[in-house]
Amino acid sequence: MSFEHVGRNKARQSSSHPHQIILNPLNQTEKELLVPDLGTDKVWRLTKWNDGKWSIHDHIDFEAGGSPRHIAARGNTLCTLLELTSKLAVHTFPPLPVPPTRLTSLFTLSALPIPDTMLAVEILLPEPNESFPETFIYTSNRNDLHSEGDTIAIFFLAAREGQPELVNEVCTGLIHVRGMVFGGDEDKYLVVGGVEGGGVKVFERIDGGKGLQEIGKLGEDVVGRPTGFL
Template identity: 60%
Template sequence: MAPHKILVGSYSDSIYTLEFDPAPSEGPGTPTLKLLTQVKVGHHPSWIAAHPSDSSLIFTALEQADGDVVVVKYDKDGKGQKVEEATCPSGGADPCTFLVTEDELIIGNYSSSTLATLPISTTPPYTCPAEMWKLNLPFEAEKPGRNKSRQEASHPHQTVFNPLNTAETELLVPDLGADKVWRLTKGSDGHWAIRGCVDFETGGGPRHVAAYGDTLYTLLELTSELAVHKLHSVQQPLTHLKTLSTLKVSPTPSNMFAAEILIPTPNALFPMPYIYTSNRNDPSPEGDTIAIFSLANGEEIPELVTEVRTGLRHVRAMVFGGEHDKWLVVGGAGTGDGSTGVGVKVFERVDGGKGLVQLAEVDKAVGSKMNPTAFLWV
């Protein structure tokens, strides 16, 4: 079985390339995870994504006050080179998410409350900043019940296409600050426009979404909850079905925050759908948890069936990869001082997807410098 390469976005100054070998030919044959190379790109390249038709072309955004988009070109060995002439502004402050299409980057600038589109191509210089377009997201001030330190403005935290809307291309933008998921489609002028929204209880802080069947699942960062909605057309409001905790034990400690939600597509090896969410800053000495929800009783009724301790702290990023989405790479950004819970591990799905077991971990001395925030299997 050939080794797999994994790119790592980070809260450092680099994008890293890891090699995961599930069955090494040398030594005891136990799975390994090691650092191959890194490329310096600038302050906090926290999100990474590949061009849909040229996987050697990797985009990242520098999460800083003067946000930048950076392009890195990779060779077959996983070595990357920053394309200097492609670097350009992100259209706002602290870009923490973006979506790559064939001809544009759709960027969420967290601190400036802006959504921006940047024309791109697969040929140099790759970006066209002169044609960037921006949209200021609306915000209702002074709403009782908000988290005053985190919800003082609109904060777009994800840009993702709605896979449940087959009638038209719809963009979903979870807004942590406004307690909404914005629903956008393109107007006759070719620009994105807000057509509706999904509202949440004040103070929840929607961070990321995922979908299965006819149901939208929203991870609420600030309350560590999973909200479930039946999705309708853009013209109709969604039907709220239920909201449940991502933790088996409640109440949630005030400094714990949900981070990621994933629903791998069912396949021959894992025919049953499961929802996986990560929970940050758990006080347990065994580290943060990954909560696994079963949909055995129906997609409208997720049930928390398993909690997996990761041994990591501040688990912000995790991504499935490999054949049948068998493996899950998980990163801990740590406690902030670089001493506890920082690193990257690969887990394997077991029990039909109901459980996870650790297979490999990057060397702790290497992992402690990475502060991982995003992954990309290549």
């Protein structure tokens, strides 16, 4: 199966570049795949036929040169991280064949303009629980020239709303953040890795999830160039 399209950014979008493949988290039948394609400015929607084969059913278009990298979903809301423009794009996301509706697009950094060398990388949307009853979206930025390293942006997403609000930016002290994962009881801890420096750090969620506090670290001499976690 080929995805034919070329994006506007010739350096990063010379061809299709799928960056994630996941089952649609809002489709419990497990018959739809979502494929963010950094190279085509699209998220492809693949559906499974009765014979078990997959085919392209539809796609979601994004701003030219945005480069959708990763997605997350909650309720009927789809959140897409655009790497090259450092934005969080939000759509309503009803089941097929109803098309999604664009709601908003927000920068993942408050300091504008954002240098072209800075990129948005990871997006996490942990399930609410007893300790963290409200919904927050966590996105990472990399290649920040700030002395305190790359940042993690925290957006608040009100119940049944598709308009996230940037409520915090946490400096990680890491360089070129790439991997990021929640863990522990009720997703209390966030593990983050810096590929180009800083090693791996563990942050504890505080203030109901609105903040992060560093509680542990493994230096780059112990964990070199981390890119992901299981």
